[in-house]
Amino acid sequence: MAWPAMPLPRSSLPPSTPTSSSSPLQRLSTFKSSSTATTTTTATATSPLDSFASDPIFSAFLSPDFSSTTFSSAALSSGSPASTAEKLENAIRLLESQLRSEVLSRHDELLSQLSSLQHADHTLATVRSAVSSLQSSLRRVRSELSDPLKSIQTQTVQLSNLHRTTELLQHSIRALRLSKKLRDLISSSAGDPDKLDLAKAAQLHCEILTLHDEYDLRGVDVVDEELAWVRETGDKLRREAMKVLSRGMEGLNQAEVGTGLQVFYNLGELRTTVEQMIEKYKSVGLKSVSAALDMKAISASAGGGGGFGPGGIRGSGTPQIGGGAKAREALWQRMAGCMDKLHSVLVAVWHLQRVLSKKRDPFTHVLLLDVVIQVCWIGILRGILRGCGCSMSFLRDQEGDAMLTDRVWEAIVKAFANQMKSVFTASSFVKEIFTMGYPKLFSMIENLLERISRDTDVKGVLPAISSEGKDKMIAAVEIFQTAFLALCLGRLSDLVNSIFPVSSRGSVPSKEQISRIISRIQEEIEAVQLDGRLTLLVLREIGKVLLLLAQRAEYQISTGPEARQVSGPATPAQLRNFALCQHLQEIHARVSSMITGLPAIAADVLSPSLGAIYGVACDSITSLFQAMLDRLESCILQIHEQKFGTLGLDAAMDNNASSYMEELQKCILHFRSDFLSRLLPSTNTTNTGAENICTRLVRRMASRVLIFFIRHASLVRPLSESGKLRMARDMAELELAVGQSLFPVEQLGAPYRALRAFRPLIFLDTSQLAASPLLQDLPPSIILHHLYTRGPDELQSPLQRNKLTPLQYSLWLDSQGEDQIWKGIKATLDDYASRVRARGDKEFSPVYPLMIQLGSSLTENAPASQKH
Structure with a gap:
């Protein structure tokens, strides 16, 4: 089977640059000389090995992390391991052939490298001979220097021992000399131990022991023998110093304490x-x-x-x-x-x-x-x-x-x-004693803190106890303080609950019961009055009781028509309200007097509670006083039904008062006999100078009656000369009735001065009014209203201009200040001036410019109390 030609991977590298790959094929290129690099590169560019890099099987062998196990597993699992093995064998033969070609082509270079290795081996043998010679020289030098070194080391040890011995002798001699000084010092005071200088002896003792421990004098027989006596002497010095220190502490003697401390400091x-x-x-x-x-x-x-x-x-x-x-x-x-x-x-x-x-x-x-x-x-x-x-x-x-x-x-x-x-928690007996006697316990602690502070108060020195330390000691007994305050509150609350039971309404406590509460409150205050802090705490509990008392008393107040009627004698409901008011007045006055001598903060603590008592006392009779005042005002309003402008001289000279004044006097006498006499039983009550609730309400009612009368007397129009006489007689009768049955008029202040000023004012000529000093005692509105009676009929008063009843106009006056009243009066004056100008008259009534002048000046100079 023919394999296609595959280029080698190194064909892409420069011929003179070493490759970083570790493959055998790439390492072969390093043996090529630079002269043959170009030729080899050109040859290998067409070599079949160049195709290894692009082959899917052989490229894995070029990887640095190649694993034969992984490759074998992949080949076995591919289904054709025999084919793969055959490919590998062909590749091996191809590589061997290529390797042989490389060796043959680089034969001369390899021989030159071999001669270089022989030269290096010869040089190495020469170096080895030189090293052996150097080692022989070092051994000879070592043998020549070892004897002097041993001699130096021996003499160094000898010198060190001599120095140590010398120092030991010196320190031993010094220790013995110090010991002799200590013996001499002690023997010199053998007859009188008090003359012994303990501080100096302690200093010597400490120096001896320091020398012994620092320079390790153990084993020197004479020093060891002396050291036993030194230690025994040290024990005696400690005992004597402790005696001096203890004596100084007991007697608070600074010199003795300082001596003892100095001795122990010297001893370390x-x-x-x-x-x-x-x-x-x-x-x-x-x-x-x-x-x-x-x-x-x-x-x-x-x-x-x-x-x-x-x-x-x-x-x-x-x-x-x-x-x-x-x-x-x-x-x-x-x-x-x-x-x-x-x-x-x-x-x-x-x-x-x-x-x-x-x-x-x-x-x-x-x-x-x-x-x-x-x-x-x-x-x-x-x-x-x-x-x-x-x-x-x-x-x-x-x-x-x-x-x-x-x-x-x-x-x-x-x-x-x-x-x-x-x-x-464990002893009910101690708990009871310290709870009931907490003021005494607190006083003991406070006295302790005060004594310590006083006895340790020295300038430039810290006191024995800081403020934080004092607070911690006081806080240690707060558990008994809480129990004491709870006990105080419980005692007082029980008294309140006994005289004002929640289930009973309409019952009034007796004077004895009220006196018992006041006495109990006084006892609680007196028990702690020597301590300001504890007093404030007790006053807070008393304040809670007073609030409870005010709530219970408020529940007992009778309301409704029966409590407000003024036509007949006092009803049972009114009598109960009178009793409650007097009881609450008594409590308010007595408790207020108890805190008179206490700091101002005590009054601040009880102020809300006393205010609540005072408010309930006022509520119990305020409605009655308002009803009485309404009745008296209705009598005064009848002044507008009288004919003060048409009275004859005989009627004016009659000594009898007007019908409305007679009715007013009857009402005042009735109120005095049936109501005020029960609230103010003594005729001298109002002269004592003590301003209680009833006297304050009576004073206010008397002042209101005088001012209300002056207001409506100034509104009377027309007012003839005989009418002025009758009005003056009515004012005298009013002053007498108020002074005898309500309140001494000379103590009413501004209302009384206004009444006394208005009487002669009505008789003055209009031209004399502007310069009269009587104007200073009268509100501006009273003077201006009176001047309407001196003017023409077309000068209408605000009452007439707005078509109001005297009662309606009076209510409006109560809600306005003097500046607003003057605005209403000024409007009527402007209307009058417009009418006069419309008629073509050139003169006004003499009253008009006077009212303009007085209104402007009096409202500017009037006191704030009159303006509002």
């Missing part, structure tokens, strides 16, 4: 010693807290026999019958002792901290506090930049170790809080 044991002292005082504080609330110990100290005899403690923490009073007294005594112990502990720790913050080592100038406490200096600088006032106040809130007092106080507060929670 300052931090450890201070830690031991802190733990000691902390333990004392924790034990005192635990012992203060030990009910078995309390029972034993109260004579209870340790809980086995009468008066002992039961399993629940409650004393047996007969032992409650003694156990209570013993509990308070132990709490007082605990507070004293906590005070002494914290002051002692603060004293230690104070000395540490001031004491510096005289040689190194190291602050002893820095040795004991690892302070964050970045935090210190940050505190300085914040502008702290004292030298150490910025240490408290920085990173690093906590201050000594903070550590002790935090442990004490934590133990105290846990103990308080424990007895609150």
